[in-house]
Amino acid sequence: MLDKAFDPRTAEPRLYAAWEKSGAFAPGGEGAPFTIVIPPPNVTGSLHMGHALNNTLQDVLCRFERMRGRSVLWQPGMDHAGIATQMVVEREMAKRQEPKRTEIGREKFLEKVWAWKAESGGAIIAQLKRLGASCDWSRTRFTMDEGLSAAVNKVFVALYREGLIYRDKRLVNWDPKLVTAISDLEVENTEVSGHFWHFKYPLENGESYQFPTAHDENGEPTAWETRDYISIATTRPETMLGDGAVAVHPSDKRYAPIVGKRCLLPLADRYIPIITDDYPDPDFGSGAVKITGAHDFNDYKVAIKHDIDLFILMDERARMLDAKYIPAKYRGLDRFEARKQIVADIDERGLLIKVEDKKIMQPFGDRSGVVIEPMLTDQWYADAEKLSLKAIAAVETGKTRFVPENWTKTYYQWMRNIEPWCVSRQLWWGHQIPAWYGPDGHYFVAETEEEAIREAIIRYTAEGYTVEEIDAMMRGEGEGPLLVRDEDVLDTWFSSALWPFSTLGWPEGDSSFPSPSGRGARGEGPAGEAAVLRPQTGDPLPWPLPHRGRGEDSASLLHNHYPTSVLVTAHDIIFFWVARMMMMGTHFMKDVPFRDVYIHALVLDEKGQKMSKSKGNVIDPLVLIDKYGADALRFTLAAMAAQGRNIRLSEARVEGYRNFGTKLWNAARFCEMNGCVFDPAFDPQSARETLNQWIIHEAGKAAGEATAALEAYRFNDAAGAIYKFTWNVFCDWHVELTKPILMGADGLAKAETQKATAFVLTQIMKLLHPFMPFVTEELWRGTAERDGALIVSSWPTAPEFSPAEKAADEINWMIGLITAIRSTRAEMNIPASAKIPMLVIAAAPATAARIDAHKELIARLARLEPVSVAPSSPKGAVQIVHEGSVYALPLIGVIDIAAETARLGKEIEKCAREIEAIDKKMSNASFVEKAPPEIVDENRERRIAFAERREKLAAALAQLSSA
């Protein structure tokens, strides 16, 4: 017996544990592999709406394809999230008043991070399970586990040897709070209100020139003033101490007299040249730009081009440096303090022309929220431009496809303008760069320290060191050890870029690469999360355990599942992740990492704003799951996941779909109460009853729509098709229409209807399972003895449903008739409880036959008693025209003649309007001529139908008024 209602709170964890234990999540189908790698959530992460949507869609696809018999691998894992994790642990340490990271040292700190991970990291995995995600958790990977770390090393070394990774000194985005370089993508440019300071830089030797102050309409100067300075403007006065030149545009006549001369850099008391370059815009500011090569990306380019001196002004925390070229009074000041002081000092010297308020774009670190400082440092770079070529070509040639397609444009735009990727970070938590420095500053890039040492020995031997000298250095005598490892770690996205193949065992499974020394590619980190992730229960399985899992080793795993089938992600990560995976995949695997990239919406709040903690508008998916169940949340997200649109989530919607689950549950209870038990021997093709043929036909239509929609990633359409069929066809009509049969005496018809109904209910469970896995699985077991779990059952396919157009037409006609009668009853204010007689007026033989066949049902559902036949309508009866036939409700004396007259009049008018519209079309010669014939025919037919209807209505009206 099914319970009165489905209780997600108790059922969901139980069902999930059973699935997991049965091995259903492991690849095992006989069909072609279907593979998705999860966008690895941060170890520090907890489930938010974005995750909920992202993983719901992946799970829908996985469950769908699994049921279609494919060998589904949904590869799960987590990202070590360098900066985020390091920040979390440091914060924890601060809270406990423990010594700082820098005090305890790298090794101790990393131990703490691993300990933190073991204890509180990865909470999101349990949350994904609550959502119902059918990942193969036995294969959970972590970007810092041994196998993935080996892959990272291998890739770094390989790229280095190919010249695609190099060390370089150039301007980087420096985060002075986190004290690390970050990539362009981690910088958020935000408009803030700032100031525009105009300074005078006096000319050398008191020189002066005539500067035009007024112009005529032709732009010719009409007035001049004598200037002994050049006017520059800046939004960052503190950087002036590092100016190496002032630049003007070569065409700017105003400054022509002083080009090539020098001006005094105030405060710094240096002279700098006035040069020309195309970069300054004569119409902006004063037209003259100070060139601060070491603290501005534009200036840097100009400085390099003209070989202008670069002055590094700040230390790693953006405090003014203790340097000769910086006046003593500014040294050690924070950059913003220095700014104030410098402006004050310039002003004091009478060199401040004016200060304007101005909106300026300012770069902020996306994690620290602090103003980013361009800094000249040594960093490791990947040659993104070279790596992008194959990645771009792969999309151009269609080897990888974006869905929706318009995201390809975004991808191209970024890829085609790509800058070198700064991959080093001055952090501790991450993959330490496999580079070792010798005492002479030369570095050796190698996968292991031993290898680096070997290379070093070769090099230093060649340079003429004796074996003894090298040996002495090796033992760390004198200056210290021969080689010192680079302290930096790699950008977190570096390891993420390898995710689609590193998680599948690369480089082990790739014969073109030698295996990394010793280690298994499936190694776990020190935390041993395997024990945490696997269920501990010893409960017997509620269903027989199917044989699943091919026992793939890493070689066949990589071979079978790469390229992966589809990547499901949000657009905000195309650059960070998708692009980088494309680069690394095409380079190392010689094939794209995924065939399709499905870009889904962002989940916003009801007002369309991004959810954020600071705004306090976060809807917690776990709260919704608690309240409505995971199924309801999943269905809502899928139903709203229309392509190319953001999702504004409202709780009412979730509630509505929770109700849908309950509706299905109750339909199943109805079936149970009426002996509709699934019979595997039932052949839907064999159904004889019109009703059964009809519902099987309709179920087939819904299945077809759902399948086509899922194949095209139209999740909302698939959800919609299933919803409508389940509620508006199966529950609203089939259940009602079968009641007399099911509740009647035994018979062949009853037996068939029971089986057909159970069959269709089973199909619904299957179709709905990817969206609502929990209720459907519970019903699957609760409604019949079955061989296996629903999760590993088969997806409905066309041959299971016999098309039955004729039966469908007949039942749909009946539904229309019943609806029309009900509608009229309501309009006439006939009490729902009242049973009234109905006369079928002079029906055509076909209609008469249909009436005859379904008289009881029509009577029951439209509350009629009796239904009989008459040659004409009695006077004063309410008359209904439906598909060319007239039905009369003889309620003489009961009905309001005036109201009925009005009703008929309104309907006639409606017909007239339609006819008029069609006539207008048809009388247009070019319509008949140019429109497709089927459209023209359709209009002709509609015109006939409406005309007939109008005629019948008119006759009814005439009869009424003659009464």
Add this chain to the structure above:
RNA sequence: GGGCGCGUAGCUCAGCGGUAGAGCACUACGUUCACACCGUAGGGGUCGCAGGUUCGAACCCUGCCGCGCCCACCA
């Protein structure tokens, strides 16, 4: 400055060339033993505005008005 997208029922959104749709909310009525997390019936839209293409436009094109997002070095 470039790119992408959105303005359709009170709200949240589908539809994207041939008869305007869903969920929620709303109104009326509820006889029935699957379900009140329900049933039946209903109200509600000149599909942002203006042009154009077309036999035909919510849908295609152009412009405008509002809104959002992404990229970009105007010091």
